[in-house]
Amino acid sequence: EVQLVESGGGLVQPGGSLRLSCAASGFIFSDYSMHWVRQAPGKGLEYVSAIGGYDGRTYYADSVKGRFTISRDNSKNTLYLQMGSLRAEDMAVYYCAREMGGWKYYDFWGQGTLVTVSS
Amino acid sequence: DIQMTQSPSSLSASVGDRVTITCRASQDISNSLAWYQQKPGKVPKLLIYAASTSQSGVPSRFGGSGSGTDFTLAISSLQPEDVGSYYCQKYDSDPPTFGQGTKVEIK
Numbered sequence: 455e456v457q458l459v460e461s462g463g464g465l466v467q468p469g470g471s472l473r474l475s476c477a478a479s480g481f482i483f484s485d486y487s488m489h490w491v492r493q494a495p496g497k498g499l500e501y502v503s504a505i506g507g508y509d510g511r512t513y514y515a516d517s518v519k520g521r522f523t524i525s526r527d528n529s530k531n532t533l534y535l536q537m538g539s540l541r542a543e544d545m546a547v548y549y550c551a552r553e554m555g556g557w558k559y560y561d562f563w564g565q566g567t568l569v570t571v572s573s
Numbered sequence: 574d575i576q577m578t579q580s581p582s583s584l585s586a587s588v589g590d591r592v593t594i595t596c597r598a599s600q601d602i603s604n605s606l607a608w609y610q611q612k613p614g615k616v617p618k619l620l621i622y623a624a625s626t627s628q629s630g631v632p633s634r635f636g637g638s639g640s641g642t643d644f645t646l647a648i649s650s651l652q653p654e655d656v657g658s659y660y661c662q663k664y665d666s667d668p669p670t671f672g673q674g675t676k677v678e679i680k
Contacts, residue, residue: 489669498674499609499617499660515668516574549616558669559607559662561628563616 456480456562458550463567470540470571476533476550476564484508484528487553489560490535492546502548503535504558518544537569545571575600577663579672585680592648594675596661601641605665608637608646612657620659621646653679 462474476488490502503524504513512524523536533550547568551560576599586592596606604624609617619628621637624644634649648655656679661672 498658499611499662499671501669501671504669513667554619554622557605557622558664558667559619559622560609560617561619563618565616 456552458552458562458564460548460550460564460567463548463569465570465572466540467573468541468571471536471538472540472569474535474537474548474550474567474569476535478531478533478550478552481552483526483531487556487558488526488533489551489553489558490524490533491549491551491560491563492544493549493566494543494546497546500546504553505533540569540571542571545569574668575602575663575666575670577661577670577672579659579661579675581675582673583676583678585678586651587680588651588653590651592651592655592677594646594659594661594677596639596644596646596672598642598644598663602663602665604640605663606637606639606644607662607664608635609660609662610655610657611660612654615657617660648677651677651679 457479459477489504505524521539525534547566549566550564552562554561578597606624608621611617625637636647658674
């Protein structure tokens with residue numbers, strides 16, 4: 455059974471940093487590109503970042519470029535999102551999601567972790 | 574970047590009604606479109622990909638159509654468990670962009 459379990463969310467002050475993790479199981483992690491997608495309270499879905507399975511090539515939304523860094527450790531089946539210079543508009547539930555079939559849509563999602571940016 | 578526009582933003586329909594949600598891309602995306610359902614308080618679930626291919630396990634009352642710039646998600650007979658928000662997503666090129674969502678309620 456595919457499982458994606460996020461952790462690391464919490465309360466952080468504006469300008470602060472936070473690292474999210476997503477532990478994967480039930481599939482060959484290195485075979486899949488992985489993504490982070492976020493959802494602000496009461497709002498829609500927003501793509502954040504992606505990373506290739508083997509090549510580790512990374513992609514970012516313009517809204518987070520230069521502030522967030524996506525990475526993965528295939529030996530630990532874990533995806534990461536290092537977030538820095540956090541702003542109020544970064545407050546959201548952050549989901550990790552598995553890319554399906556080599557195309558950038560998602561067949562499995564984690565349960566999400568809430569990041570609150572407030573002083 | 575290509576923009577995705579969904580309509581309506583919300584709708585209310587009776588159980589058994591046929592419901593349609595449209596999604597328009599600002600440029601041709603061929604058939605690179607997915608639809609997701611997000612029930613209240615739950616995680617998004619993939620319904621449709623490649624504009625019209627149903628994900629395994631999705632009830633047959635859900636159907637997708639369209640290509641190019643205009644797409645439709647149809648629910649042939651609305652059920653109480655279909656309440657929630659529906660999002661389209663284009664994935665032909667970076668960034669993979671979502672529509673703003675359509676909230677579906679039961680009248």
